Every structure is written in C-alpha cells, then in structure tokens.
Amino acid sequence: MRKRNHLEAPPIQVMYIMADLSPADRPAELSDEYVLCAIKVDANGVLCMRPDFSCGRKPYSVETLLSREGFEYTIENVSKDMSRQEQEKERKMYREMYLRHNDFVHSCVGNEFELPPEDTLRYVVFGEILSAQDFEKDNLYIHMFTDLPKNWSADRNQQLSWITQSCSVKTVNQTEIAYFSYPFHFELVYKKSQYSSSNEESELPQFPRLMVEVGAFDSWSRHYTEGYSYFQLPAKPGIHMEKAHCWRPVGNSVFDNLRRFFTGGTPEIEDPTYVAVPSTFDGKFLSKFGFRTQSTGTVMARFNVMLQSRTFMESKANKRSLGSLLESLGITAMQANITSVLEAFKRARMKMVQAREAATQELLREARPIYKGELDD
Numbered sequence: 001m002r003k004r005n006h007l008e009a010p011p012i013q014v015m016y017i018m019a020d021l022s023p024a025d026r027p028a029e030l031s032d033e034y035v036l037c038a039i040k041v042d043a044n045g046v047l048c049m050r051p052d053f054s055c056g057r058k059p060y061s062v063e064t065l066l067s068r069e070g071f072e073y074t075i076e077n078v079s080k081d082m083s084r085q086e087q088e089k090e091r092k093m094y095r096e097m098y099l100r101h102n103d104f105v106h107s108c109v110g111n112e113f114e115l116p117p118e119d120t121l122r123y124v125v126f127g128e129i130l131s132a133q134d135f136e137k138d139n140l141y142i143h144m145f146t147d148l149p150k151n152w153s154a155d156r157n158q159q160l161s162w163i164t165q166s167c168s169v170k171t172v173n174q175t176e177i178a179y180f181s182y183p184f185h186f187e188l189v190y191k192k193s194q195y196s197s198s199n200e201e202s203e204l205p206q207f208p209r210l211m212v213e214v215g216a217f218d219s220w221s222r223h224y225t226e227g228y229s230y231f232q233l234p235a236k237p238g239i240h241m242e243k244a245h246c247w248r249p250v251g252n253s254v255f256d257n258l259r260r261f262f263t264g265g266t267p268e269i270e271d272p273t274y275v276a277v278p279s280t281f282d283g284k285f286l287s288k289f290g291f292r293t294q295s296t297g298t299v300m301a302r303f304n305v306m307l308q309s310r311t312f313m314e315s316k317a318n319k320r321s322l323g324s325l326l327e328s329l330g331i332t333a334m335q336a337n338i339t340s341v342l343e344a345f346k347r348a349r350m351k352m353v354q355a356r357e358a359a360t361q362e363l364l365r366e367a368r369p370i371y372k373g374e375l376d377d
Contacts, residue, residue, distance in 0.1 A: 015039045021064050021071060034062050037075055053077050115310060121190040122308040123152075125233060127210070127301060128184070129164055133177040134297035135226045135246075137216035140178045141166045142299065144213070146186060147230075147273055149206040154188050166217070207235050211272050212299055214246055222264025227296035228275045233303065240303045247293040 017039070022032035040048045051060055054074040063070045082090070116122040132140050145161035146154075154160060167178040190205060210231040216224045227246025234240045249267040250256065259265045273279045277286060 012040055012042045019062070019071075019073075021062070021069070023067065031065065034064075036060075036062065036073060051075065116189070116308055117191075118310055119191060120309065121311075122306075123188040123190060123208075123233075124185070124306040124308070125187075126183070126185045126304040126306075129180045129182040130300040130302055131177055131179045132167075132214060132297055132299045133175055135169070135176065135178075135214060135216070136296065137218070137224050137226055138169045139166050139218065140169065140214060140216050140226065142180065142182070142212060142214050144184075145211050145272070146188075147209045147211055147276070147279075148188065149208060151192055151205065152188055152190050152208055154186065158186055158188075159184075160186055207233050209233060209276055210301075211275055212244055212246070213272065214297070214299065218264070220264075223266075224260065224264055225266040225268055227299075228269060228272075229299060230276045231301055231303075234305050237305050237307045240305065242301050242303060244299045244301070246296045246299060248296055250292050250294050252292065 015038070016035050017037040018033050019036050020028055020032055021034055022028035038050050040050075052075070054060070054076060059072040059074050061070055061072050129142055129144070132142065142164045143161075144163075148154065148160075162182070162184050164180050164182040167180050169176045169178045171177075188208060192205070210233060212227075212229045212231065214226040214228075216226050218224075225248055227248045229244035229246040231242050231244050234242075249269065251267055256267065269275065271278055271280070
C-alpha cells in the first residue's frame with residue numbers, strides 16, 4: 001500500500017502549449033507532439049510558467065526523436081498593459097480581500113488580551129525532546145512527566161505526562177544517537193498559599209521538574225530500563241537548550257546482570273521522584289548513600305518558556321507613570337536650576353579662595369623681619 005503524506009498538496013490546474021513537429025510527408029502521430037510551455041495554477045492562486053518569457057534571451061530549443069530535427073522558439077508576453085482604471089480596480093480588490101482576511105483573523109483571536117488572576121504566575125512551556133545518545137540498547141523511547149512543587153497547580157484537563165515514539169539508533173560521528181523530535185507543551189499556575197509560614201514566605205519558589213525515564217525493547221519484546229534523569233525547568237523566559245545525564249539502578253548481585261541480559265528484567269525505581277528529591281522527603285539533608293547506580297547516556301531537550309503575570313505589567317506601568325509624573329512636575333527644569341546654582345557656588349568659592357590667597361600675600365609683604373639688636377634695645 002502506498003504511503004500518503006499527511007500534508008496533501010492543493011489541487012493544480014495545468015495548461016500545455018504544444019507544437020506538432022511531424023514531417024510533411026506522413027500523417028501526424030502522438031509522438032510528434034512536443035510541449036513548449038506548461039502553465040500551472042493552484043488553489044491558492046499562484047501562477048507558475050515553465051519555461052519563462054524569453055525577454056530577449058537565447059531562444060529555447062526542441063529536438064525531434066526520429067528525424068533529429070532541431071527547432072528554436074521564443075515565448076513573449078503580448079498582452080496589453082493594464083489601464084489605470086484596471087490597475088485601480090485590482091488594487092481595490094486586493095485591499096478588500098486583505099481587510100476581509102484581517103477581520104477574519106480578529107474574529108478568531110479576539111480583541112481582549114487574556115490575563116492571569118491577581119497574585120498568580122502563568123508558566124507556559126513549549127518543549128521538544130530532541131535526541132538521546134550513548135545508550136546501550138536500540139529502539140529507545142522516553143516516558144516523562146511533570147513534577148509540581150508546592151503552590152503549583154494545573155488545569156484538570158491539562159496533560160502532564162507523555163510517551164514518545166520508539167526510535168532506532170543510528171551512528172553519527174562514532175556516537176550512537178536516536179532522534180525523537182517529540183513536541184509537547186503544558187501550562188501551569190503558581191500562587192503562594194495564604195497559610196504559608198514566615199520561613200516559607202522568605203524562600204524562593206521552586207520551579208517544576210520534568211522527570212525522564214528512558215526505556216528500550218527488542219524483537220523478543222524484552223523491556224529494558226536504560227536510564228533515569230530530570231530537567232529543571234528554566235525560571236527565565238526564552239529558548240533554552242538543556243542536557244540531562246541519565247543513570248540506571250543496578251542490583252547487588254551478578255544475577256541481576258544475567259537477568260537483564262537474558263530475560264530483560266531490570267531494577268526500577270518505585271517512586272519516580274526519587275531521581276531528584278522524593279515527594280515524601282521533608283527533612284533538610286537528603287542522603288542517597290548505598291544506592292548503586294550506573295551512568296548511561298544523555299537526553300537533549302529544548303524549552304521555550306513564557307511567563308505571564310499582572311505584576312510584570314504593573315511594574316512597567318509604574319515606571320511609565322513615574323516618568324510622566326516627573327516630567328509633569330518639571331523635574332527637568334528643577335535639575336537645570338540645581339545645575340546653575342552649583343555653578344554659581346563654584347564661582348563664588350573660587351573667588352573666595354583667590355581673595356584669601358591675595359590677603360595672605362599682602363600680610364606677608366607688610367610684615368618685616370625682627371633682628372637681634374632690636375630685641376636688646
């Protein structure tokens with residue numbers, strides 16, 4: 001069965017300009033007809049002609065199959081130029097078409113800009129799992145879910161877990177890599193609880209994490225756990241490229257490795273949040289001493305983050321209103337007056353210093369030295 005692309009091409013109408021190049025001594029056949037020009041127009045109104053108008057260039061050539069006779073021809077546009085009325089009519093038609101399209105877009109989008117509630121932060125992530133590399137097995141897939149810290153919430157119908165397609169591994173520059181290009185998105189809301197303590201109010205909010213589990217299966221339907229890791233979702237808006245280094249738990253005996261090799265059974269984590277900070281942990285210090293792991297591969301992801309809050313808008317509005325308020329109060333003139341006063345003070349100070357130096361020199365000239373003879377008298 002022929003595979004069909006999910007993006008179907010628009011319908012096309014084609015007109016051919018052909019020439020009958022049959023010899024004069026025999027009747028014309030279908031093989032004597034040759035295409036000189038093809039004109040195509042699609043449903044979007046795009047007109048395409050091949051070959052193009054000659055416009056003084058070298059003529060096009062065509063050669064018959066049997067007699068090998070060569071013919072040259074040119075394609076010229078002999079249509080009359082449009083009059084001013086026709087040009088104005090065409091511009092008016094396009095203007096009306098653009099206005100109708102603009103009205104249609106406004107009707108779909110709306111005029112009101114949606115804002116989150118007060119004292120809340122809307123956190124929107126458009127992510128993509130790009131690739132996974134340096135893993136032991138083939139036919140990889142990734143299971144991921146979003147771990148929400150305290151004071152974070154999501155809509156009831158919001159999807160927070162995903163499973164990618166299985167992807168075969170290929171060798172690129174001596175590296176085993178699997179390309180997923182799996183897109184996903186979600187929207188979260190952060191709102192600080194009104195019953196939080198003073199210590200919690202002083203702490204910075206923790207942003208969510210994207211937990212990742214890499215799995216694989218073979219032709220015998222044996223399942224393998226290839227690695228665990230997580231992405232700390234960015235706290236700044238923009239595009240971020242992130243890399244997560246994975247590991248998998250290992251058993252305490254050689255039988256665990258034999259079981260992984262023959263039957264595909266591998267140790268798994270009971271609590272997926274144990275990859276970062278367990279959801280049941282309430283202490284200050286977390287120790288994972290004694291938990292045996294083995295490093296595996298890495299997962300690459302791209303995050304496009306958007307933050308929206310009324311606080312951002314109010315802070316910018318306050319800056320604008322403060323600037324306009326300063327201008328309305330004549331702060332610019334006040335600064336000019338202060339500058340003139342400072343310059344006058346500097347000039348007066350320089351005059352005072354010069355007067356003091358002149359008085360000192362005058363006193364030194366009037367004072368005469370006292371000799372020893374005058375003291376004896």
